[in-house]
Amino acid sequence: MNTAQTDTTAPADGAKGPVCRASDGALSIRNAGKIYDPEGVHVEALKDCSLEIEAGEFVAIVGPSGCGKSTLLNALAGFDGITSGEILLDGEPLATPELDPRPGPDRVVVFQHGALFPWKTVLENVTYGPVVQGIMSQEQANKRAQEMLSRVGLNDIETSYPGQLSSGMQRRVEIIRALINNPRVLLLDEPFRAMDTVTKSASHQYLLELYSATGKTIFFITHDLEEAIFLADKVLVMTTRPGYIKKTLQVKLPRPRQYSMLASEEFLAMKAQLVEAVHEEAVKAFEAGEREMA
Amino acid sequence: MANAAAISGPTFGVRVRKFVVSKQFTRGALAVLGFFVLWQAGSMGLFPFMHAIPTPVTVAGSFWEFMSTGKYWQSWMDSTLRVMYGFVAAQILGIPLGLGMGWNRNFKDFSYPLFELMRPIPPLAWVPVSILFWPTNESSIAFITFIGAFFTIVVNVLGGVSAIPRQLVDAAVSFGASPRQVFWRIVLPATIPSIVTGMMVGIGITWNVVIAAEMIAGNTGLGRLTWEAYLAGHTPGIIVGMISIGVAGYVSSMAVKMIGDWLMPWKKVF
Ligand SMILES: Nc1ncnc2c1ncn2[C@@H]1O[C@H](COP(=O)(O)OP(=O)(O)OP(=O)(O)O)[C@@H](O)[C@H]1O
Numbered sequence: 001m002n003t004a005q006t007d008t009t010a011p012a013d014g015a016k017g018p019v020c021r022a023s024d025g026a027l028s029i030r031n032a033g034k035i036y037d038p039e040g041v042h043v044e045a046l047k048d049c050s051l052e053i054e055a056g057e058f059v060a061i062v063g064p065s066g067c068g069k070s071t072l073l074n075a076l077a078g079f080d081g082i083t084s085g086e087i088l089l090d091g092e093p094l095a096t097p098e099l100d101p102r103p104g105p106d107r108v109v110v111f112q113h114g115a116l117f118p119w120k121t122v123l124e125n126v127t128y129g130p131v132v133q134g135i136m137s138q139e140q141a142n143k144r145a146q147e148m149l150s151r152v153g154l155n156d157i158e159t160s161y162p163g164q165l166s167s168g169m170q171r172r173v174e175i176i177r178a179l180i181n182n183p184r185v186l187l188l189d190e191p192f193r194a195m196d197t198v199t200k201s202a203s204h205q206y207l208l209e210l211y212s213a214t215g216k217t218i219f220f221i222t223h224d225l226e227e228a229i230f231l232a233d234k235v236l237v238m239t240t241r242p243g244y245i246k247k248t249l250q251v252k253l254p255r256p257r258q259y260s261m262l263a264s265e266e267f268l269a270m271k272a273q274l275v276e277a278v279h280e281e282a283v284k285a286f287e288a289g290e291r292e293m294a
Numbered sequence: 295m296a297n298a299a300a301i302s303g304p305t306f307g308v309r310v311r312k313f314v315v316s317k318q319f320t321r322g323a324l325a326v327l328g329f330f331v332l333w334q335a336g337s338m339g340l341f342p343f344m345h346a347i348p349t350p351v352t353v354a355g356s357f358w359e360f361m362s363t364g365k366y367w368q369s370w371m372d373s374t375l376r377v378m379y380g381f382v383a384a385q386i387l388g389i390p391l392g393l394g395m396g397w398n399r400n401f402k403d404f405s406y407p408l409f410e411l412m413r414p415i416p417p418l419a420w421v422p423v424s425i426l427f428w429p430t431n432e433s434s435i436a437f438i439t440f441i442g443a444f445f446t447i448v449v450n451v452l453g454g455v456s457a458i459p460r461q462l463v464d465a466a467v468s469f470g471a472s473p474r475q476v477f478w479r480i481v482l483p484a485t486i487p488s489i490v491t492g493m494m495v496g497i498g499i500t501w502n503v504v505i506a507a508e509m510i511a512g513n514t515g516l517g518r519l520t521w522e523a524y525l526a527g528h529t530p531g532i533i534v535g536m537i538s539i540g541v542a543g544y545v546s547s548m549a550v551k552m553i554g555d556w557l558m559p560w561k562k563v564f
């Protein structure tokens with residue numbers, strides 16, 4: 001858990017802030033199930049998936065491709081519903097089979113392929129949320145955005161378009177665009193996939209800094225086991241489809257995390273455990289695929 | 295657009311001067327020059343099959359004569375106006391229709407089959423009915439021109455809306471945008487590149503169509519001018535007409551490209 005919970009995302013200038021107290025952001029996923037297209041193809045993506053995430057916890061989810069990670073994230077984000085079980089956010093139902101899925105600025109997503117608006121400048125992108133919700137004026141939002149961007153070393157790019165930035169910068173902007181909404185939960189779906197090693201480790205550093213500064217609950221999907229351990233308080237391994245949590249690994253490494261930890265015995269032992277758990281599932285997934293093909 | 299100034303850099307004049315001394319310009323100019331040299335040589339006997347074609351020098355003489363007549367410039371005027379009417383009407387009706395079909399499933403279910411039934415009918419096949427239907431020749435030519443650009447723009451806009459990454463819409467909804475805001479602030483701007491592509495293709499088609507329609511049904515215009523030169527057996531006149539049409543099309547495309555660049559400060563068209 002992150003101890004330094006100075007909530008620096010609180011809006012300045014007496015702007016009406018979104019309701020998020022430091023204690024917010026606890027997720028309770030209870031026996032969640034998701035069947036796509038029940039009458040037709042009937043793909044069971046999640047089954048009896050249960051997990052608890054404390055407020056302010058950094059949770060990473062790993063698992064074979066197609067196991068249902070994005071399905072779970074979409075349910076948390078409110079892009080899609082679940083077909084059984086329930087998901088609670090701070091004790092209130094967020095998703096049940098009866099509830100219509102509803103996205104909101106309290107649970108924002110940073111997407112796998114990036115979703116910055118290409119026709120908006122960096123500043124327009126970042127200020128989009130608070131302005132469209134009417135909780136900040138454009139000037140207030142600009143000021144806030146500039147503060148937050150400069151904190152991740154992005155001072156002089158406000159009038160650039162996303163297409164003019166490197167992938168690493170784009171991701172940083174996207175994370176800031178999410179955090180300016182002061183969400184309860186930050187949802188990241190393989191945000192650093194396909195990045196080169198250097199960009200990736202710089203991105204880790206920025207994310208960890210933002211995490212310790214904001215104390216947000218983070219739900220982080222990845223395929224990279226090292227990344228998962230390095231960033232998270234808790235790494236969850238998902239089974240092959242239908243997915244549920246097979247293994248929970250508590251990461252006891254102290255924060256701030258240092259790169260030297262990557263070579264520590266403790267780290268390597270955790271990695272070995274994860275490799276084994278994931279490999280087992282990957283083999284199952286592969287065999288299931290073979291059966292489907294036959 | 296609001297931020298065009300931020301990235302557009304040097305002024306228009308400076309950019310033109312830079313362009314004129316650029317490699318790109320030199321190469322294009324060389325190709326055009328080479329074409330005329332070959333043509334001159336060919337018509338003077340290098341290529342026997344070109345014996346009926348007047349030399350560029352003869353054509354240049356005719357050009358000069360044409361340009362001193364009011365009729366030539368009137369032809370430009372008439373054709374340009376027809377293209378404008380047809381093209382602008384096609385955008386005004388086609389863009390909303392394409393957006394509507396792409397955004398509203400029900401509307402698409404209703405309109406798409408009918409649309410796809412009409413689309414394969416070539417603009418020129420509309421000539422007879424439009425002469426019968428429209429009160430004046432002028433309006434029927436403008437209508438046929440409209441048809442030429444209309445289907446292209448609709449198909450492009452529809453394709454553009456369907457290709458919007460779902461995540462852009464999801465992101466906007468997460469940030470609290472209402473459906474109306476999503477439409478105006480996300481769907482519309484995300485479709486602009488397709489609208490511009492539709493316009494680029496459409497402007498070319500409208501020139502094709504207007505010329506053909508003038509040859510069939512018009513009394514005036516560059517198409518008619520060319521056709522009359524043919525009827526009078528005045529070969530240099532035919533070529534003057536053709537070159538004029540080429541120039542008109544080129545200038546129009548450039549104009550559309552400039553509109554495109556202005557609409558999309560975040561990227562350059564082609
Ligand atoms: N709309 C849908 N209709 C039918 N099946 C779907 C749909 N969306 C996803 N699936 C299936 O559900 C399963 C889980 O998909 P999901 O995207 O959650 O996997 P994932 O764990 O995120 O995979 P990856 O690591 O490749 O991103 C997959 O087998 C996928 O094919």
Ligand SMILES: [Mg+2]
Binds near residue numbers: 069070071189
């Ligand atoms: Mg996924």
